[in-house]
Amino acid sequence: MDIFGIPLQAFLGQLLLGLVNGSFYAMLSLGLAVIFGLLGIVNFAHGALYMIGAYVAWIGLEFFGINYWLALIVSPLVVGALGVVVERTLLKPLYKLDPLYGLLLTFGLALIAEGLFREQFGVSGQQYNVPELLQGATDLGFMILPNYRAWVVFASLVVCLSTWFVIEKTRLGSYLRAGTENPALVQAFGINVPLMVMLTYGAGAGLAAIAGVLAAPVIQVTPLMGSNLIIVVFAVVVIGGMGSILGSIITGLSLGLVEGLTKVFYPEASSIVVFVIMAIVLIVRPAGLFGKEK
Amino acid sequence: MIFKFNKLSAACAIAATTLMGAVGAAQAQFSGDVIKVGLITDMSGLYADIDGPGGVEAIRMAVADLGGAIAGKKIEVLYADHQNKADVAAAKAREWFDTQGVDLLIGGSNSGTSLAMAKVAEEKKKVFISVGAATSALTNEQCNPYTIHWAYDTVALAKGTGNAVVKAGGKNWYFLTADYAFGAALQNDTTTVVKAAGGNVVGSVKHPLSASDFSSFLLQAQSSKADILGLANAGGDTINSIKAAAEFGITKTMKLAGLLVFISDIHALGLKTTQGMYLTDSWYWNRDAETRAWGRKYFEKMKRMPTSVQAGDYSAAYNYLQAVKAIGTDDADKTLAQLKKAKVNDIFAKGGFVRGDGRMVHDMYLMQVKSPDKSTEPWDYYNVVQTIKGEDAWTTKADSKCALWK
Numbered sequence: 001m002d003i004f005g006i007p008l009q010a011f012l013g014q015l016l017l018g019l020v021n022g023s024f025y026a027m028l029s030l031g032l033a034v035i036f037g038l039l040g041i042v043n044f045a046h047g048a049l050y051m052i053g054a055y056v057a058w059i060g061l062e063f064f065g066i067n068y069w070l071a072l073i074v075s076p077l078v079v080g081a082l083g084v085v086v087e088r089t090l091l092k093p094l095y096k097l098d099p100l101y102g103l104l105l106t107f108g109l110a111l112i113a114e115g116l117f118r119e120q121f122g123v124s125g126q127q128y129n130v131p132e133l134l135q136g137a138t139d140l141g142f143m144i145l146p147n148y149r150a151w152v153v154f155a156s157l158v159v160c161l162s163t164w165f166v167i168e169k170t171r172l173g174s175y176l177r178a179g180t181e182n183p184a185l186v187q188a189f190g191i192n193v194p195l196m197v198m199l200t201y202g203a204g205a206g207l208a209a210i211a212g213v214l215a216a217p218v219i220q221v222t223p224l225m226g227s228n229l230i231i232v233v234f235a236v237v238v239i240g241g242m243g244s245i246l247g248s249i250i251t252g253l254s255l256g257l258v259e260g261l262t263k264v265f266y267p268e269a270s271s272i273v274v275f276v277i278m279a280i281v282l283i284v285r286p287a288g289l290f291g292k293e294k
Numbered sequence: 295m296i297f298k299f300n301k302l303s304a305a306c307a308i309a310a311t312t313l314m315g316a317v318g319a320a321q322a323q324f325s326g327d328v329i330k331v332g333l334i335t336d337m338s339g340l341y342a343d344i345d346g347p348g349g350v351e352a353i354r355m356a357v358a359d360l361g362g363a364i365a366g367k368k369i370e371v372l373y374a375d376h377q378n379k380a381d382v383a384a385a386k387a388r389e390w391f392d393t394q395g396v397d398l399l400i401g402g403s404n405s406g407t408s409l410a411m412a413k414v415a416e417e418k419k420k421v422f423i424s425v426g427a428a429t430s431a432l433t434n435e436q437c438n439p440y441t442i443h444w445a446y447d448t449v450a451l452a453k454g455t456g457n458a459v460v461k462a463g464g465k466n467w468y469f470l471t472a473d474y475a476f477g478a479a480l481q482n483d484t485t486t487v488v489k490a491a492g493g494n495v496v497g498s499v500k501h502p503l504s505a506s507d508f509s510s511f512l513l514q515a516q517s518s519k520a521d522i523l524g525l526a527n528a529g530g531d532t533i534n535s536i537k538a539a540a541e542f543g544i545t546k547t548m549k550l551a552g553l554l555v556f557i558s559d560i561h562a563l564g565l566k567t568t569q570g571m572y573l574t575d576s577w578y579w580n581r582d583a584e585t586r587a588w589g590r591k592y593f594e595k596m597k598r599m600p601t602s603v604q605a606g607d608y609s610a611a612y613n614y615l616q617a618v619k620a621i622g623t624d625d626a627d628k629t630l631a632q633l634k635k636a637k638v639n640d641i642f643a644k645g646g647f648v649r650g651d652g653r654m655v656h657d658m659y660l661m662q663v664k665s666p667d668k669s670t671e672p673w674d675y676y677n678v679v680q681t682i683k684g685e686d687a688w689t690t691k692a693d694s695k696c697a698l699w700k
Contacts, residue, residue, distance in 0.1 A: 007517065009517070010513065010514065010517045013513045013517075014510050014513060014514075017509045017510045017513060018510070020509070021507055021509075115338075118338060118342070122342070122343045122558075122598070123338070123339065123340060123342040123343050123346075123529075123530065124343040124529070124530065124533060124558050124559060124561065124562035125530070125533060125562050126562075127562070127563070127564055130541075137541075137542070137543050143513060144542060144543045146541045146542060146543075148541070149509075218507075218538075218541070219506050219507065219534055219537070220530070220533055220534060220537065220562065222530065224339065224340065224504075224530070225506065228504060228506045229506060260510055263510040263511065263514075264510065264514065267473075267499055267500055267501060267511065268473055268500055268502070270501075270502060270505075271502040271505070
């Protein structure tokens with residue numbers, strides 16, 4: 001059976017692959033949405049944090065024998081700590097200024113990080129092997145799906161849903177949301193808002209790092225991996241609605257599917273289809289699909 | 295008294311004029327009193343390990359081998375990052391020719407940028423040697439008198455790897471192609487070779503340059519039921535394609551033919567993943583004693599073995615500087631004439647020469663990647679299967695569409 005001239009098998013295979021990519025987009029845009037939605041910082045360093053997360057995992061494996069499973073915990077902690085330091089020392093003094101300064105700063109940090117890693121490691125990338133438990137592939141009939149990719153979908157859904165739950169449904173999350181909407185008032189209630197802001201940035205960085213560790217066995221760990229993805233991730237966040245956590249998760253998954261289908265029917269457009277959609281969404285619904293007009 | 299004075303002033307006048315004339319002539323020989331060699335290449339993107347900063351270092355080695363100066367005029371090396379954008383490369387080339395007085399422009403990776411720079415060099419009537427780019431169009435449809443293509447091109451790659459793979463039994467091909475000048479040229483040239491050797495092309499798919507995920511393109515390749523997957527891409531794209539192909543079990547049903555693979559790519563992927571793969575290249579550091587010596591010298595500085603492009607950068611700069619030395623001027627037309635006259639005998643090629651269409655003709659090497667147990671030291675990755683002689687490797691006069699070479 002053919003759909004638009006593509007055999008059903010191939011079609012389903014592409015949809016599944018689109019879902020796998022979409023879960024990457026969802027996870028990465030989640031960290032970005034958390035930082036932007038709650039802190040109002042346009043974090044251009046997000047791609048670099050993702051890349052550093054992957055490198056921490058690789059360095060951990062090469063020199064310290066930290067395996068993949070440990071790296072899933074160690075890497076976000078390390079990168080989160082880095083994020084906390086960056087926020088405290090570099091971003092905090094910029095809050096009273098135009099948000100453009102924060103944007104420029106994070107962009108500059110991204111370039112510095114990429115440059116440093118490129119100097120040290122070159123661009124061809126490092127090998128990071130799939131952990132033994134997840135090696136091999138399953139024959140689904142219409143395609144062969146590597147087990148690792150199935151794990152990526154599962155892990156990202158878990159991370160995304162737990163983050164959404166913490167922010168929207170728990171007390172801590174409600175402090176966070178209140179604290180960023182009206183910091184003075186919330187601080188008057190005795191809640192340490194600057195500390196929360198700092199930890200939130202760290203958490204966003206940690207999310208980027210988890211995405212990096214998940215990505216390491218799939219694509220080469222290279223200094224360029226962040227810059228290749230970051231623009232698409234920004235587009236996802238803008239389409240989903242800059243402040244909406246759920247929006248970025250759903251949009252990430254859907255855009256992954258759309259991109260996957262584009263690769264089948266018109267591959268030359270696969271790198272720009274996300275931006276075409278972003279342009280349309282911005283014209284029709286400027287706040288994004290799930291965003292709220294401020 | 296008057297007589298003496300006249301004679302004296304006459305003598306002074308003659309001496310002064312001669313001296314000025316001599317100084318004037320000397321200035322006319324080396325523009326700006328300095329010889330400038332510039333490299334515009336991908337310094338930070340997916341091709342940076344193939345050429346990049348290593349290419350700059352290789353050119354510096356060539357300058358050092360000439361003592362850093364010719365006839366007392368210093369040799370300067372400039373470099374710039376074109377970020378794989380043809381307009382950036384063209385603008386930089388123009389700026390260098392107009393305001394910096396660059397005498398030799400060397401083109402690094404990325405065919406689109408080399409095509410753009412070749413046009414600028416033709417317009418400004420300056421010497422342009424393309425080393426890192428692959429497209430055969432540089433010496434074919436788009437040839438011009440100011441462009442020399444030094445190291446390799448898509449025709450040589452196609453003839454080398456294409457023929458070898460079809461002979462080994464790979465008759466049905468599917469191409470995974472980088473969507474720009476280089477990928478298209480490589481796919482075209484390889485298709486011609488495959489068809490001529492009795493194979494056929496089942497289909498192809500184009501991917502954007504520097505794509506991070508190849509899974510969906512590979513899935514399409516797999517459903518085509520071809521037995522050879524021709525990778526018409528390079529650098530980071532090739533590395534990612536090969537990695538993904540192994541992950542998705544493509545290698546169980548299809549053989550991979552890497553149409554442009556450099557030693558930096560093999561180093562990144564490892565011998566386990568790439569063993570047995572055929573590739574065609576213009577130079578290998580472990581080929582003979584001379585190349586080994588040069589390779590190790592480069593290794594001391596860069597801590598990596600040089601790729602064929604980096605060796606090509608050295609050779610292009612070295613031969614250009616030798617030409618300048620031989621004729622005593624850096625005038626573009628005269629140096630080009632000298633380059634097209636002299637033979638190339640250095641660590642890169644033996645018995646090489648520049649043809650009428652700008653092609654530097656030399657031997658190419660069909661090689662196969664070693665298995666891990668056969669590799670005796672780091673970077674010892676290849677077995678040379680066959681030396682493809684210069685007269686067989688490149689576009690023939692009959693096939694050429696170059697107006698200069700008739």
